[in-house]
Amino acid sequence: MPKYLSTSDADFDAQFDALLTSKREDSPDVDDAVAGIIADVRARGDDAVIELTRRFDRLTLTPDTLAFTEDEIEAQCAQVPPAERAALDLAAERIRDYHRRQLPEDAEWKDDAGATLGWRWGPVSAAGLYVPGGTASYPSSVLMNAIPAKVAGVERLVITAPTPGGAVNPLVLYAARLAGVDTVYRIGGAQAIAALAYGTSTIAPVDKITGPGNAYVAAAKRRVFGRVGIDMIAGPSEILVIADADNDPDWIALDLLSQAEHDESAQSILITTSPEMGAAVAESVNRLLDGLERREIAAASWRDNGAIIEVGNLGEAAALADQIAPEHLELCVANPDVLAANIQHAGAMFLGKWTPEAIGDYVGGPNHVLPTARSARFSSGLSALDFMKRTTMARMTPGALSAVGPAAETLAASEGLGAHGASVRARLDRLNE
Amino acid sequence: MPKYLSTSDADFDAQFDALLTSKREDSPDVDDAVAGIIADVRARGDDAVIELTRRFDRLTLTPDTLAFTEDEIEAQCAQVPPAERAALDLAAERIRDYHRRQLPEDAEWKDDAGATLGWRWGPVSAAGLYVPGGTASYPSSVLMNAIPAKVAGVERLVITAPTPGGAVNPLVLYAARLAGVDTVYRIGGAQAIAALAYGTSTIAPVDKITGPGNAYVAAAKRRVFGRVGIDMIAGPSEILVIADADNDPDWIALDLLSQAEHDESAQSILITTSPEMGAAVAESVNRLLDGLERREIAAASWRDNGAIIEVGNLGEAAALADQIAPEHLELCVANPDVLAANIQHAGAMFLGKWTPEAIGDYVGGPNHVLPTARSARFSSGLSALDFMKRTTMARMTPGALSAVGPAAETLAASEGLGAHGASVRARLDRLNE
Numbered sequence: 001m002p003k004y005l006s007t008s009d010a011d012f013d014a015q016f017d018a019l020l021t022s023k024r025e026d027s028p029d030v031d032d033a034v035a036g037i038i039a040d041v042r043a044r045g046d047d048a049v050i051e052l053t054r055r056f057d058r059l060t061l062t063p064d065t066l067a068f069t070e071d072e073i074e075a076q077c078a079q080v081p082p083a084e085r086a087a088l089d090l091a092a093e094r095i096r097d098y099h100r101r102q103l104p105e106d107a108e109w110k111d112d113a114g115a116t117l118g119w120r121w122g123p124v125s126a127a128g129l130y131v132p133g134g135t136a137s138y139p140s141s142v143l144m145n146a147i148p149a150k151v152a153g154v155e156r157l158v159i160t161a162p163t164p165g166g167a168v169n170p171l172v173l174y175a176a177r178l179a180g181v182d183t184v185y186r187i188g189g190a191q192a193i194a195a196l197a198y199g200t201s202t203i204a205p206v207d208k209i210t211g212p213g214n215a216y217v218a219a220a221k222r223r224v225f226g227r228v229g230i231d232m233i234a235g236p237s238e239i240l241v242i243a244d245a246d247n248d249p250d251w252i253a254l255d256l257l258s259q260a261e262h263d264e265s266a267q268s269i270l271i272t273t274s275p276e277m278g279a280a281v282a283e284s285v286n287r288l289l290d291g292l293e294r295r296e297i298a299a300a301s302w303r304d305n306g307a308i309i310e311v312g313n314l315g316e317a318a319a320l321a322d323q324i325a326p327e328h329l330e331l332c333v334a335n336p337d338v339l340a341a342n343i344q345h346a347g348a349m350f351l352g353k354w355t356p357e358a359i360g361d362y363v364g365g366p367n368h369v370l371p372t373a374r375s376a377r378f379s380s381g382l383s384a385l386d387f388m389k390r391t392t393m394a395r396m397t398p399g400a401l402s403a404v405g406p407a408a409e410t411l412a413a414s415e416g417l418g419a420h421g422a423s424v425r426a427r428l429d430r431l432n433e
Numbered sequence: 434m435p436k437y438l439s440t441s442d443a444d445f446d447a448q449f450d451a452l453l454t455s456k457r458e459d460s461p462d463v464d465d466a467v468a469g470i471i472a473d474v475r476a477r478g479d480d481a482v483i484e485l486t487r488r489f490d491r492l493t494l495t496p497d498t499l500a501f502t503e504d505e506i507e508a509q510c511a512q513v514p515p516a517e518r519a520a521l522d523l524a525a526e527r528i529r530d531y532h533r534r535q536l537p538e539d540a541e542w543k544d545d546a547g548a549t550l551g552w553r554w555g556p557v558s559a560a561g562l563y564v565p566g567g568t569a570s571y572p573s574s575v576l577m578n579a580i581p582a583k584v585a586g587v588e589r590l591v592i593t594a595p596t597p598g599g600a601v602n603p604l605v606l607y608a609a610r611l612a613g614v615d616t617v618y619r620i621g622g623a624q625a626i627a628a629l630a631y632g633t634s635t636i637a638p639v640d641k642i643t644g645p646g647n648a649y650v651a652a653a654k655r656r657v658f659g660r661v662g663i664d665m666i667a668g669p670s671e672i673l674v675i676a677d678a679d680n681d682p683d684w685i686a687l688d689l690l691s692q693a694e695h696d697e698s699a700q701s702i703l704i705t706t707s708p709e710m711g712a713a714v715a716e717s718v719n720r721l722l723d724g725l726e727r728r729e730i731a732a733a734s735w736r737d738n739g740a741i742i743e744v745g746n747l748g749e750a751a752a753l754a755d756q757i758a759p760e761h762l763e764l765c766v767a768n769p770d771v772l773a774a775n776i777q778h779a780g781a782m783f784l785g786k787w788t789p790e791a792i793g794d795y796v797g798g799p800n801h802v803l804p805t806a807r808s809a810r811f812s813s814g815l816s817a818l819d820f821m822k823r824t825t826m827a828r829m830t831p832g833a834l835s836a837v838g839p840a841a842e843t844l845a846a847s848e849g850l851g852a853h854g855a856s857v858r859a860r861l862d863r864l865n866e
Contacts, residue, residue: 086843087839111527225666229808232659257856258850261850261851345558349826351826351828354860355827358853359834364829365827370825377640378662378822389778391809392793395785395788396788396792401787401792404792408791408795411517415573417694418724418725419725421791424791427684427786
């Protein structure tokens with residue numbers, strides 16, 4: 001049974017706090033194993049990657065077969081049926097349109113002192129996307145990671161995707177080609193992250209690594225952070241639906257279940273101003289669960305991590321939403337814009353009852369790689385900006401240096417940094433000669 | 434002696450590669466100790482923080498004295514001489530002006546399908562800045578961290594700054610007050626990072642932690658990453674100066690020394706098209722070193738990590754600069770704009786001989802917290818954006834859902850996610866009723 005809470009309960013705060021801090025995922029401590037794998041790949045390069053792939057993926061590769069060939073990709077893509085092809089094409093187009101609007105502008109201006117200041121954005125040169133194997137090998141995630149990188153202008157874009165026992169998802173390769181990925185390596189795990197970060201004879205190192213993965217992949221990303229850039233460390237998926245009385249409980253139930261079916265650790269929460277709606281949604285969930293292919297996963301997630309919270313009004317709902325800082329937030333209320341304006345922390349908002357979260361997973365346009373585990377308090381979904389960096393620019397004139405240089409000298413002296421001050425002084429003295 | 438390289442050397446590539454990959458900092462492995470400190474602070478809160486402060490900073494605090502009082506700050510600020518006060522005021526004003534221009538814009542548009550899409554930026558609610566104690570306790574760093582946070586709109590901004598033996602830098606407190614910092618805690622080390630990330634009875638947790646620190650602080654930031662946001666893990670400082678024949682070698686030498694004096698691990702590199710300039714700068718460095726208060730540190734840095742590289746032309750210089758991806762890049766050439774346009778990777782560029790890097794440390798306006806250790810390939814200097822996050826927004830209409838919903842259903846089916854598809858189908862069916 002999911003948890004039932006009401007803000008009118010005497011112990012609501014304690015119950016809500018327990019919900020917020022409940023540990024949904026038991027991350028195994030794989031850090032030592034990962035450290036060993038990374039050291040091995042750094043020391044032995046391709047040999048280590050090949051050996052680890054044989055051990056973990058039961059697949060024997062050579063340096064020549066680490067990457068898919070053009071012909072192999074072509075043959076796999078030919079297996080993608082027209083409907084899937086068209087759906088991925090539409091998704092790619094919409095994701096590209098959305099992310100193009102994120103491209104930041106350079107700036108340059110002259111200030112009162114006569115200094116020219118500004119900044120310039122540019123892409124990282126090379127990026128690597130991790131695509132999980134097995135059941136979590138999602139072509140939609142390929143688009144969501146690769147398209148922002150290409151929009152940003154990344155020149156070399158590669159994928160690592162394990163193919164356990166040689167199993168390949170043709171849609172993943174189709175999505176990779178569609179998004180402009182240059183090379184797809186059939187490797188995975190911490191060894192793939194190590195190869196991307198440090199390079200091997202066959203695999204050139206990249207500057208930024210993104211994409212979801214298991215505990216080994218997450219631990220490896222944390223370890224190589226600094227050597228390369230990484231995106232967030234993703235946790236299990238979450239949705240918060242805020243609904244008023246005027247909703248179809250089946251719709252809400254299916255939205256909750258579409259998170260729950262991802263993973264037993266996923267969390268689906270409904271906040272409603274209507275006790276009747278809460279009860280009706282609970283009933284719908286139980287009824288609709290039976291029809292799902294992934295009913296066991298969804299049922300476990302709903303049972304262990306689900307919650308229905310009754311609130312007195314939407315103001316209370318907004319305050320709770322900000323504490324949850326959900327990855328996905330659906331606002332199934334009469335005036336979602338007003339409610340949205342009162343909520344600060346969420347990865348992605350879906351406004352109105354005609355916007356099921358699943359649209360955002362595929363074809364909405366915004367990214368589906370979003371901050372989990374309350375990290376929407378301080379981080380954002382994946383964007384073109386994640387594949388770019390900014391260089392600040394400054395140009396002084398003799399006049400500008402005369403205006404601001406003495407203050408720099410004073411501060412350098414106060415911090416005991418003599419050469420700093422002297423580098424300014426030498427120039428100012430020239431002006432007074 | 435610094436290394437002397439020339440692109441005309443037969444083994445230049447190998448020499449340059451050795452320079453790039455030389456390990457300048459021997460980070461002690463403090464990870465286990467830090468894990469213990471974090472666990473202790475999580476378990477015992479204030480008690481642990483107070484005990485660790487007594488042990489490491491030789492300072493006995495109580496929950497009531499963890500933070501400076503308003504009166505204490507006032508008294509310290511009164512000790513700041515007028516010249517330093519005016520210099521910090523000017524610096525704050527210029528840093529604020531620069532960072533205000535970074536504030537990103539929200540977006541909202543309607544697409545062809547009738548969907549309303551967009552995003553909204555907002556500040557993190559609370560941020561914590563780490564300010565090192567002792568000789569590296571720089572008021573300029575307080576401004577560079579705190580002002581972007583306040584510009585971003587961060588509501589609660591706190592500092593942790595160890596005060597070993599009770600020693601306080603009045604300028605740090607003045608800078609904190611000037612920048613609008615709410616509370617300054619006299620704690621440091623991994624225990625301060627743990628308190629900021631997890632909170633104690635006295636110290637409320639924050640959402641984002643920035644600021645430099647020693648190996649313990651860096652390891653602690655890496656560990657709490659995900660629980661809170663962090664800025665980069667900073668390494669030792671670096672400068673690359675590209676200079677043509679028309680320069681005052683003393684100016685260049687002082688610019689190189691102003692990085693070298695930070696730290697024995699700092700790295701100063703000169704790339705020049707003029708062998709004569711290279712020789713003259715080397716001579717200037719040796720002569721000017723003697724006059725520096727921090728001559729021993731600067732001499733060790735220059736001797737162990739410094740380099741002078743002769744190139745045939747500025748195109749070669751640009752290519753090498755991109756490989757170095759320096760934190761600071763000074764372009765002391767006749768036409769710095771042209772050269773800047775040919776270089777992709779640098780944290781901050783200083784254009785022309787009248788722009789010593791030291792200006793950027795204090796009063797230029799751009800941030801002095803910049804990517805080190807080649808991380809300018811994928812990351813940027815600190816900015817207002819680091820204290821903000823973005824929520825994506827999507828609103829479908831029945832018409833928009835009809836247009837894109839079927840593609841989402843197709844993709845959900847291909848990924849085996851039945852509830853995803855059903856949540857879309859339930860709505861589409863309503864439209865067909």
